[in-house]
Amino acid sequence: MTDYDAIVIGAGHNGLICASYLARAKHTVLVIDARLVPGGCASTREFAENYRVSDCAQWLSQLDKTVVSDLQLSGAGLVLSDPKSTISLQSDASHVTFDGDTVIGATIDNEDVTDYRSFRSQMRRFAKVLATLYNGRPPKLVERNWTDRITLLKLGLGLKMLGKSHMQDLMRLALINIYDVMNEYFKHPALKSAIALDAITGSTMGPRSPNTVFSYLHKATGEFLSESGTRQVIGGMGALGSALASSAEAAGVEIKLGCKVKAIKKTGHAVSGVELIDGTLLSSKIVVSSADPTTTFKSMLGYAQMEAGMAKRAELYRNRCGTAKLHIALKALPTFTGLNHAQLSQRLIIAPPMDDMETALNPMKYSEISDQHLFDISIPSIDDPSLSPEGHHVLSALVHYVPFSPNVGWDEARQSLTDQLINEISAYAPDLKSLVVASELVTPADFERTHHVTGGNWHHGELSIDQALMMRPFPGSTQYKTAVEGLYLCGAGAHPGGGLLGLPGRNAAKEIIKGGALA
Amino acid sequence: MSSPTRDTMLLKTPFHSRVEAACALNDWGNWMGYTTPNAYFDVELEYFAIRSTTGVFDLSPMNKYQISGPDAETYLNRLVTRDITKIGINRVGYAIWCNDAGQVLDDGTIFRFSDNEFRLCSYQRADDWLAWNSLGFDVTVENVSTDIAGLAVQGPTSCTILTLLGCENLNQLKPFGMAHYEFEGRPLMVSRTGFTGDLGYEVWVPPESAEALWDQLFELGRDYLIKPFGSHALELARIEAGFLQANTDFMPAEEVVRVGRTRNPFELGLGWLVDFNKPLFNGRAALATVQEKGSKYRFVLLDVDGNKPAEHSFIMKNGKVVGTVTSAAWCPTAKANLAYAQLEMPHGVVGDKLIAEIYYQRELHWTQLYAPCKVIEAPIFKPARRWQTPAPPH
Secondary structure, three states: OOOEEEEEEOOEHHHHHHHHHHHHOOOOEEEEOOOOOOEOOOOEEEEEOOEEEEOOOOOEOOOOHHHHHHOOOOOOOOOEOOOEOEEEOOOOOOOEEEEOOEEEOOOOOHHHHHHHHHHHHHHHHHHHHHHHHHOOOOOOOOOOOHHHHHHHHHHHHHHHHOOHHHHHHHHHHOOOOHHHHHHHHOOOHHHHHHHHHHHHOOOOOOOOOOOHHHHHHHHHOHHHHOOOOEEOEOOOOHHHHHHHHHHHHHOOOEEEOOOOEEEEEEEOOEEEEEEEOOOOEEEEEEEEEOOOHHHHHHHHHOHHHOOHHHHHHHHHOOOOOOEEEEEEEEOOOOOOOOOOHHHHOOEEEEOOOHHHHHHHHHHHHOOOOOOOOEEEEEOOOOOOHHHOOOOOEEEEEEEEOOOOOOOOOHHHHHHHHHHHHHHHHHOOOOOHHHHEEEEEEEOHHHHHHHHOOHHHOOOOOOOOHHHOHHHOOOOOOOOOEOOOOOEEEOOOOOOOOOOOOOHHHHHHHHHHHHHOOOO | OOOOOOOOOOEOOOOHHHHHHHOOOOEEEEEOOEEEEEEOOOHHHHHHHHHHOEEEEEOOOOEEEEEEOOOHHHHHHHHEOOOHHHOOOOEEEEEEEEOOOOOEEEEEEEEEEEOOEEEEEEOOOOHHHHHHHOOOOOOEEEEOHHHOEEEEEEOOOHHHHHHHHOOOOHHHOOOOEEEEEEEOOEEEEEEOOOOOOOOEEEEEEOHHHHHHHHHHHHHHOHHHOEEEOOHHHHHHHHHHHOOOOEOOOEOOHHHOOOOOOOOOHHHHOOHHHOOOOOOOOOOHHHHHHHHHHOOOEEEEEEEEOOOOOOOOOEEEEOOEEEEEEEEEEEEOOOOEEEEEEEEEOOOOOOOOEEEEEEEEEEOOEEEEEEEEEEEEOOOOOOOHHHOOOOOOOO
16 A cells, blocks of 8 residues: 555646646645745745745746646636737837737838738647647657557648648758748848747757757647737746645645655665655655656666666756846836837847847857847736835846856856846846846756756756657657656656646646556 | 787787787688687687687687676666676676667676676677666776787686696686686686587686787697687587577677667577566566567577588478578587577477578589478587586596
8 A cells, every 4th residue: 555646746837737637536646846835937936025026937828728727727816917919129129019920110011021920820830730749648659559540640630731832841841940940931130030039948059050940839839728828927927836736735636845855766666656855755656757857867766777778868868958037126117218118018028130149159058158148028017016015126037048057157157147137138228227126147057956957947858859749858758657667757858848838747647547557 | 908909900819929820721800800710720620629629719809898886786787687696706697688678789798706896798899888877876887808818718628728727626616607816927817608518718817918828828738639719610619509699690789770680588599597586677678578478589499401501591381481590500519400590489499390491502503402400409519518517637
């Protein structure tokens, strides 16, 4: 008799979602997390006294709508803002606004407007095909299995339904880079770089890196999986974490926070439970890890506990990340040249022309600090005054490309980079510097430490085609079941992970239930 | 690691000066990148030295890895399919190792020097696989191939010759045992192992001792009719003795590019080396499935009618091809025309009668022959002296 049917490692969104589905299928489930708050990368944190911010992910654009309804997240307190438009800031204030299929800007000509519409509809076609694979386990290519055959058949049908020319276009574009695709479609540099930014977020890729079309399409599947649009979570992302935790607890899940798993334990050849850092042993029929694959396999299970080929694949799994976060506490709302108050609550991006984006990537490759950065900015306190003292605001920005560990060391680089980043944004908001009450730079190394994600990669592993779909995280451990009996994956390192989708958690639970490991 | 002398494309072993002088036929082959003799003077006579007196084979090109550290035993136990904990100190074990898919990568011998120190002797280079295997283990894996020179000294008079060399009480050494001596101030290790199926030893010394060892062995062994032998004679002996050869009888899984060309241990008749009592070893999960569902192939020894070796033959049953021969030879001591074959299941149970399709040429004239053959128990050559302790005197 085991303590639990399933122990889920990690109370991130996927861990909680997986646990909820398992508990709803009448299994006893324990979720353990090292952090003191649920939600993992969906978290809100006070970074300066009385100033709070989503300290990891800041936009919700892909959370699967069936998860939201199945787990009754609205009832559990999840409140979202209206969809945000994206405004690409220009130094001459001729900003470019993206809203759905429209793009507006003083310097955007009609041809680019039309091309943007056709680009969007083409990407939607492709993303729809990709999304057919996202709602279930990824098919294996060689094993004879009807579930997988049907999925492949659906994929094939989806491709066929595209028609010959679109299918050819997908085959042509899928593996190339966003830089070439942008130059093929558009003239206006701001248009190109704004789209390219979506293709490189959370990675170490530049617009010219292969796989960037794939990562763009991965993001675009959000339109089919989610309530469409990019939204802000009221209360910060942590509110999503709390809503998921309440929903899980309501379903009967037990959640232990502030409890670090030291090791995944085996009895004989199969996994039989976990050992906590204080030495407590907890047993279960299966262990489901929502930690990233490197943490799961290398730190918790240990390479010596699996066959060597699997250890090799786990070791080669890539989880570099070049994204940092900048948090600024402000004593008043800053003025961005050329933006009105309503526009300030939208998604503001600073994306220099693609060649400059590529140049900005170069120093990071050699662990150096770039002169120029890319920003994805949110001022969440406009929609959500609870985040800051009255009249004050918080600004949160995703920043690319920041090295994991700069050659000079973070002790030396941290303050100068923070100042530099504030200066870079100030070029668009002249009064910003005078309003700063406090600031904080969260580097990829900080993410690794505070959120327990290897490499600071919040996708739980680079989103490239060789680590995606039927190869996520790596062959032999796909379909949520790892090569080690009794050990499952349900985090963003499993298909179709990367981003706040919730589908790895949901799909994993479904596969576990179907597979009969808990029967 | 000292580097071997090299003035041609092929490397030379530490015994090369002596081997070259003895190689009357000047018939050289490439074994693992080393220039090694196919035959010294006459393949049959070399073979008969192994079986009747003593044959000496330079096995320096074998790959040798020193494996040491606190996790050395658990490391090796995960690497190979058999239980390493059952190999005592100063003992040697034959082992095979598989990839995660349960397909055989290679076979070799594991020498245990102490609790935490082993030497793995393999046919294939295995640096990369052994390094990947060390992830997560407190173990040091070092390629010591060129730090150790080795001679196989095999045959009925081998114990006597080595005793004359100074290996005291060698006749007390049990099969798969190891004994340590000194030779001209340097260490000399003898293991009662070999690839000939006869009474025999393998002698391991630092490369600096190689030439002196060769000279003294041949000097002391003259009256016991010691002869060097090349790879062709070894091939005859090993087929007769029932040993498999990587790259001949099976493809090392790492080198295979075509689907379905690899083999699992059961398909090579090596299922006895797979120990499912161990909770973890490379290939365990896949092999457990194989054991449950059965394999596609069976590896068998065939006794073929006639005296034409069934090299590369198709094996037929009722006019249909059911397998192919991997190694074949007319074996002089067994006085049998033997062939190893891989057959599709369910063919190949002992006693099965099959047909070997043999092609042979005499004076440019090709003849096709359908030779009846029968599956027999391997090995066919098993002299008592191979297992006797004390080793019989001469």
